[in-house]
Amino acid sequence: MNLNVNIHEDIDKFIVNLSGEIDAYTAPELKENLLPLTKQAGNVVEINFENVEYMDSTGLGIFVSALKSTKENKSSMKLVNLQERILRLFRITGLDKIIDIDTTIRGESVNGKL
Amino acid sequence: MDKIVDLDIAHYKTLLKKYIVTQDEQSLYGVELVSKSFIKNNILPEEIISLHIQALGELYPDINLDVKHSMDFLLEAMISYGLALQEVQILREEQFALKSEISVAASMQDTLLGTTIPDVSGLDIGVISIPANQLNGDYHHFVKGNDGSIGIAMADVIGKGIPAALCMSMIKYAIDSYPEDKMSPKMILKNLNRVVERNVDPSMFITMIYSQYLPSESKLMYASAGHEPGFYYNAAKGTFEEIETEGLILGVLPDTDYKQYELEIHDQDMVIFLTDGVTECRDGERFIETEEVLNVITEYIHLPAQELVTNVYKHFERLQNFQLRDDFTLLILRKEV
Known part of the structure; x- marks a missing residue:
């Protein structure tokens, strides 16, 4: 599976639109695109998970690295539109307490079952 | 020729x-x-x-x-x-040379990380751990304390292959160096967190659940560092409950405190620990849901713990499009009178 990383520069923030799967194969590309954004002081980076169907624990590693980088470089990062299964991964690992995550779940509405 | x-x-x-x-x-x-x-x-x-x-x-x-x-x-x-x-x-x-080198590493890992299920009367323990590739990034370890307590560590290194395997050895020797009967699960995690935070690459971290069973009091104490929650099987009611856990994975923040929980275990009750390889199993494109894992456990519940875990793994292995994407570890502990 592939992962598409699309970076969109908004007025006051960078929006990183992801689509596809985040796993050991696609994680390096995500890291390459995401980390530079967190290295600039004052940058606000919003990561849109709306089209991410799957993420494994390798993906968590990327976001931990990014979080550390935001702290070192005084930038900030927020994750939005996570699917339930992916949100669960952040909850179990306790990372939801230290990473800014918008917990409004989308999900079932995709199948029109809401 | x-x-x-x-x-x-x-x-x-x-x-x-x-x-x-x-x-x-x-x-x-x-x-x-x-x-x-x-x-x-x-x-x-x-x-x-x-x-x-x-x-x-x-x-x-x-x-x-x-x-x-x-x-x-x-x-x-x-x-x-x-x-x-x-x-x-x-x-x-x-x-061919690389492959044989890796298989040497794998057998060395087996030796280094080898652990034996402790023989305790009134306790039936079974465990199965299958690596997705040659080297296993999952880890479990038993410690028998002088006070009769049993320590059980289960961990999963995020990141696969050789770095994960090397990292595991470090964890094992850190645990071995702790005076087991004087340290509670939450203290063990707090200490390990410091070891991992200092010594491991920032993109690599570890989830662990550490539990300690006190046979004299039939009590299980445990603490979790971001590990997949296990299950408690209540034999009297015939129900499974997710074990309550909360805690940050090891290696992220240098000074982290862990919550410790207690569980009273009665006759024929079971405690089930697993790694996310179990819940990340796929049958074709379909994920195997937790409920399905519990159903399979129920199917073989009459068997001794070791046969039980082996049969659960075999059940999934038999699925037509079964794909082990991650290392798979399942441990069951049952109290017997």
Whole structure:
């Protein structure tokens, strides 16, 4: 599976639109695109998970690295539109307490079952 | 060997002559066998063309000069293929060497991380751990304390392969160095967190659930560092409950405190620990849901713990499109009177 990383520069923030799967194969590309954004002081980076169907624990590693980088470089990062299964991964690992995550779940509405 | 090659060369000529006259299937089949023998004996493509030119020359001494030149031209064109083939052969040998090196590492890992299920009366323990690749990034470890307590660590290194395997050895020796009966699960995690935070690459971290069973009080104490929550099976009610856990994975923040929980275990109750390899199993594109894992456990619940975990794994392995994407570890502890 592939992962598409699309970076969109908004007025006051960078929006990183992801689509596809985040796993050991696609994680390096995500890291390459995401980390530079967190290295600039004052940058606000919003990561849109709306089209991410799957993420494994390798993906968590990327976001931990990014979080550390935001702290070192005084930038900030927020994750939005996570699917339930992916949100669960952040909850179990306790990372939801230290990473800014918008917990409004989308999900079932995709199948029109809401 | 050269003798065989000589025979094949003679055979090639005969077959070629026959084919030119008859265009029969049998000669084609014959040359297929000859060519296999050439491959086996490392005969290069340009050598076969050279053989072909020689054979043509013998069969048709008056061969058209243009055809002869064109064959020489073809011979030249094949030389790079020959070189590429030799390279592939070298790579194949190197790959073989790497594979055997990794399998040495895997068996060394088995020795380093080896642990034995403690034999405690009134406690039935079973565990199965299957790596997705050669090296296992999951880890479990038993510690028997002087006070009769049993410590059980289960961990999963995020990141796979060799770095994960090396990291596990570090964790094991850190745990071994702690005075087991004086340390509670939450203190063990707090200490390990510091070890991991200091010594491991920032993109690598570890989830762990550490539990301690006190047979005299039938009490299980545990703390979790971001590990997949396990399950408690209440035998009296016949129900499974997710074990309450909360805690940050090891290696992210230097000073982290962990919550400790307690669980009272009654006769025939079970505690189930697992790694996310179990919940990340896929059958084709479909994820295997937790509920399904519990249903399978229920199916084999009458068996002793070791047979139980083995049968659960075998059940999933039998699924048609089963794919082990991550290391799989399942541990069951049952209290028996």
